[in-house]
Amino acid sequence: MPKVLGIVAEYNPFHKGHLYHLKKSVQLLQPDYTIAVMSGNFTQRGEPAIIDKWARTQMALENGIDVVLEIPTLYACQTAELFATAAVKILDQAGIVTHMSFGSEYHNIKDLDKIAMILAEEPLAFRELLKLNLDKGLSFPLARLKAIQQYNSNLQDGSLSSDLIDLILTGSNSILALEYLKTIKKLKSTIQPVLIPRLGSSYNAANMEGEFSSATSIRNAILSGKSWESIASALPDISLKILKASINQGRGPISLKSFEQLLFGIIRQASPEEIASWMDVEEGLENRIKRYALECTSIEEFLSKCKTKRYTYTRLQRVLIHGLLRIKTNDVARFQRRCGPSYLRILGFNSKATDILKNLKKTSKLPIITKPAHYYRHKTKDINSMFELDILASNLYALGFPNPEQRLGGQEFTQGVLMI
Template sequence: MRATGIVVEYNPFHNGHLYHLNEARKQTNADCIIAIMSGSFVQRGEPAILDKWMRTKMALLGGADLVFELPVRFVMQQADIFATEAVRMLADLKAETIFFGSEDGSKEAFIEAAKLANQDDFELLIKEKLENKTLSYGAALTEALHEKIGDRLDITLPNNILGFHYTLANEKMNAPLQIETLKRTTQYAETIPKKPAVTSATAIRKMLLQGHITQAKKYMPSFAYKEIINSSANLMTFAEIYPFLRYRLLTDSPGTISKINSVTEGIENRFVKAARHEEVEDFLNEIVTKRYSRARVQRTAMQILLHFEKQDAVSPYLRLLGMNQTGQAYLSKVKKDLELPLVTTISKAKEELIAYDVRATKLYSLMEGSRVQPDSDYLKRPLIYW
């Protein structure tokens, strides 16, 4: 069986995602589609608008055959770590191809850029640029890559950034996966047969959160829309976790906060000072700068809440969230050759593997209106849809 991997958040699942899934299967002639999905929290450093089991169900109804959770310890990191661990999981699952959407649409551009970025002199160039303390790592990377390949690949664009890091991670692992990319043109709309209404997940979240449910309906497959309508859960945002974050910042010392993984350059003092604000937007506005983007600040905040300390070592593992009959057959075929631990029942997993993801679910369950139970990871089995 031939497998193709995709890395997703489905926050929430929409028409563009459905098209991407269908094209992944068609263009790579895949028998099995493996989705690596963020769990309770997403890479922007926010709670997923819907819990991971609802989003797993949407993925399976949309055509994915296997859904695995990308551990939260890797989700709450910058793009290179996020991408590297997703690629590692797909490679271990014996996927032949990784298929991602991008603004560029040329796999050759990504492969060329990744080969250049995998050279020692490129890392030295980035280090030189980081000596300018006003540049973030991402900005230094962008400038260095532009010097090397000019306008061949614009990694200031969000999907190009992730595509570049998927390809670079693959290159560093000696290319276990083939690279394929689907060009995003007007959010896929110009290339989708019959042109169903398509917009970004960000725009759909805004509609849903503002109560414009019927407006969002046209941008989502009917099964995804029904899941939202039938759910009694609130739609989650960063604001729902701010009270917990504020408590931590007001009761812990800056020295304690400084032990957290992404807390560097004395930013713990800015976090503690900003926590005097009662409103979450006031808090974020005081910390966000050109060097510290909103997403980076929110990821750091999540690391504080989840106690991601610098000294902690975390190992990757394969946590199965859901599958269909095809996925079950494929997993049965490859599981004897897996190097990463396969977890289908949390209660049987080693504590050091699952601790952060269990903690993330507990935090998600505490947010107002959440229908997730604190022990849901132990209570829920992988979803199975035939």
Template sequence: MNLLGLVVEYNPFHNGHKYHLEKSKELTNATHTVAIMSGSFLQRGEPALFDKYTRAEMAVKNGVDLVIELPTLYACQSAEIFSHGAITTLNSLNCVNSVCFGSEEGSVYILKTIAEILVKEPPKFKTTLKNFLDEGILFPVARSKALYEYIKNNNLLDLSEDKLQSVLNSSNNILGIEYIKSLTKLNSSIKPYTITRIASEYNSTDIESNICSATAIRNSLRDDDNLQLIKNVVPLHTFNEIDNKINNNFNPVFDYMFYDLLSSMIIRDYENLTNYFEINEGIENKIHSNVFTSKNLDELINSTKSKRYTMTKIKRTLNNILLGITKEDVIKVKDIDKVPYVRILAFNNKGREIIKKIKTSSDIEIITKFSKISHIDNPLFDTLIKYDLKASNMYNLIYYKNNRNLLKGPMDYYLSPIYIP
């Protein structure tokens, strides 16, 4: 078995994902694939369009063999924490041969060179970085300049300073560097590969060809009452699943739908907001003040963002409040070298083979049915699993709004992984 690992959100699975999956298999000569997928809430502090089981089913029907949920504490945090959680999950399976991710750069050698400098922090690099910081230069710029100086002085890469800055400022390059940093820290045998993203920029909001960004698809589903607009940019399996869900009154979920819940939590928990992850430097006061005058989530975000706090950072911060994610719990899990469990969301026959391989290669707990979790005397297990359950419960309050008769309680206890023959 040559097992390829993928780190995904599939929100939703579109033609660009299909291209990446097929090219990744080709590049790595993989015989089997496992995807680590975010569950109910995603890396930019947003809810998923559709529930995790539906998105996992889309993935398997489109060629992934096994989909495992990325624990919530990692899934909706910054690139560093998100990437470490995903790579640690892959590494914990003890049978993954490679990981392949999309990037704007397309050269794994360039990304790996940068990542290894950042992890190993050679003395000359650290000294140069300190000197730039002492000059009052902001950390991201100082780090970029120090990297350039170190790379140039050691003839490591043929890159201009502008090119290096472009690499460091591109969304998927950032994730790729963090994936490789985590592989390095874990001393993992998993080999990294990358594929250049094609046809559409990560944050493009336009549908202009048969491949576009997930952002454009989500915007289309939010703003237009016409599902046909996305038909040419998603595989048929994805289109059919979305069509089926909407016809059964399971509509796409968007962050603005949680505003009433969020605003009441901000007001109720004002004195305790500083306990939540990413709440620091008095931003809790600004959030609390602005929530009274903001008519909706967009107004709250726009009135709170600043040069120091980007829109995405604010969204993640608010999401941490919504899910009650504390600084204490993130600190517990952000640097671990092995996850205590994996949750199976969907699989096919090859996926079943991967599960058997995991059982023989690793002692990790494999969760198929939530109700059958064996008692584990492990505080780390408890910390991670409680947020998975909480995130699903919060998500389903909105997702099942038109189908309350189907909401039996905490749905993680009632739903099983989806098997696709």
């Protein structure tokens, strides 16, 4: 049985930190193949990706990934928990992934594992503490943090200090790592998790800091029109080349700003009741959204006015994407109850991957979509409606391209799977 390494990533864009992670993982595990599960045109932070998923697939393949799968749009633009759970399920249900590597700000996997175990098993005492904290009006992340601290301090072998738990649960990548570990446990998956310590800036750092700059800071530099020279050092040469090609064709750079008219139009059109049905909108947030979409004239201003302690930028951005793509709380709940991610969508692969793809056809518990035009052959309603959201996402994403000629719909069907 071949050794297959799975990686969950957005590659938005594929930078030197990503390359470091891939190389370190390969060095450590010596896998026969690497499979990446990647977000499509919209990402976990509630943003359109800076360049489209086909260009980012090419980046991944050219940098050494063998197969790129897409996380269905329904899950790509969700909380760390939903996103990570869906990604791990995809890797698990592929049936050939033996290892999974991920980065984390916190480097001790045993400590992470202890917390992941609480989250996976949800012992009664923990659930009661969580409920108590939520009843006090704390936001879910804070209530959960406190519940873990309280539960852990009551354990006889409660060896994690509260400060340590604080530290772990405030790192974006540590949180994702916890969710990966938790899901592996819950699924009783045979995938072996491997932690690769991160180098360089934290995930959220806004400004570039040399070779290992965060993807956020790289996107900010591109969007604010910084010189290519200043950006080049943070990207592998091939990533830079692909990024430049996308931008030269007028297929980037894309940001929420690229959809300003459409987003404001959708919100101004919608009734508060409709907005309340969008995923991640709760407890009157619809009124804030409605109000500031009238009182503001730019997305930046809208987000900064809407923001509260409880409603973070990321959450508000996700709400905007949910409104754009009409992702409703009820729909997500229904999919969660019924199926979870319901297909393996192959965005691209390299020549080496031919064998593993043959294998995948036998091992995968999920249907495989290589040719989008054939998706409707899967007569399952779940597959169809989940995949139609990927189609919609591409049809709307195209409207953000700076070059009007690139704004064609139906690119989901015309782009085809990428083979290098």
